[in-house]
Amino acid sequence: MKLKRYQFNSLPFVSIVDDMGCPIDPYVSCYLNGPLSAKSANTRLRYANELLFVxxxxxxxxxxxxxxxASGECISQKEYMQFYDACLLNNEYKDHAFEIKSFDLDSKYLRNIIVANQKGIARVACETLQGRVRRLRQFLVWLFEQFHETQNVSEAVADRYSRLVSKIKLDEEGVGRNRSQKIGQPDESVISDDVFMRMLEIVKPSSPNNPYKASKIRNYLIVNLLAQSGIRRGALAKLKISDFNFFGTYDQVSIYRSGNDSTDTxxxxxxxxxxAHFATIDPGLMMQVKFYIDQIRILYPRAQFHDFLLISENDSKGTAGQPLSLKAINAIFQKLSRTLKFNVHPHLLRHKWNELLDKEGERQGVDRALLEDVRKYAMGWSQTSNMAVVYNEKRLALKARELSSAYQRRVDKQK
Structure with missing residues (x-):
């Protein structure tokens, strides 16, 4: 049982198939490409992975x-609780407790310790747990509607179904309220300034420490566009030449949702x-983007059939000139991480951008309310979004420590 992605009339689809590549069940395929069809391709893929686990x-x-x-039986409360326990652990977890050959009188005690330690290490993130539980509930609800919506079901079936869905819903919401218990250090950066500056230095095409043998200018643009704009990997990969405003202030890039793009292969x-919003980058970087378009991208014939900025420059699979894939961007950062000896990925630069925004806002004395409005605009968040809370909490923790330290020093002097 595995996932299969394909396109039909340029529309992306996802299905769960068997080892022969055949869909495992028509209802599963209808669920993935019916009620979920309005979701983005990547969201559908995430939901499909959750359903695959189920x-x-x-x-x-x-x-x-x-x-x-279909029979009206659904699953029992016990079967659901066993499933919930499995959802807590990652896919690679295996219970090795019974593989322990021999111990003395304390063997049971030691096995319990080993199992507890294994499960602690193998626990998934709250978001993963919540996604798996939610997918089971929504799939069961959808199936029940397909089989029983237009006909009366017995009171026993309706009651059993209702109690099961209510139980799953409570667990799902409970996970949402109980986020990670890890407390990060408020003054700890996602990527230190030293590593960040070293990263920007070595990706320069002229750097002797540049880890790339080819595509140095393109990879330089990828890293710097993310670092300067704070946009996501997906927004970067879909950037088109026409999105760059090569006029006026020469520093604006259009960021927007485009739905299903028939030119995207x-x-x-x-x-x-x-x-949608405008991202601001340095005019010098904008000039380098223009150079890449005029001097490098133009050399690839297949690039003339689409407007996407970033293209594959490796023709080992006949893809030279085609839009650069998300996996290729990940591979670029994996190689960069090995050189830096620090795990850096596209979304990390988005967090770093927010840290630098805080520092610059404080340096310029920007009003906090205005700074948060600026952050929401630059990140593409709505004014009612709670995403900025993550950065606010970090700043509040620093301020709380500063005030507490000042108060303690005053008390010590009085003593």
């Missing part, structure tokens, strides 16, 4: 969810996740 779990226990719901189509 189906694999129950398949191993010889439970066919479609048949269960990539199976994993990138897109902007949040609302």
């Amino acid at each position: 189906l694999r779990y129950f398949s191993k226990r010889n439970i066919n969810l479609v048949e269960r719901v 990539r199976a994993e189509k990138p897109n902007q996740k949040t609302k």
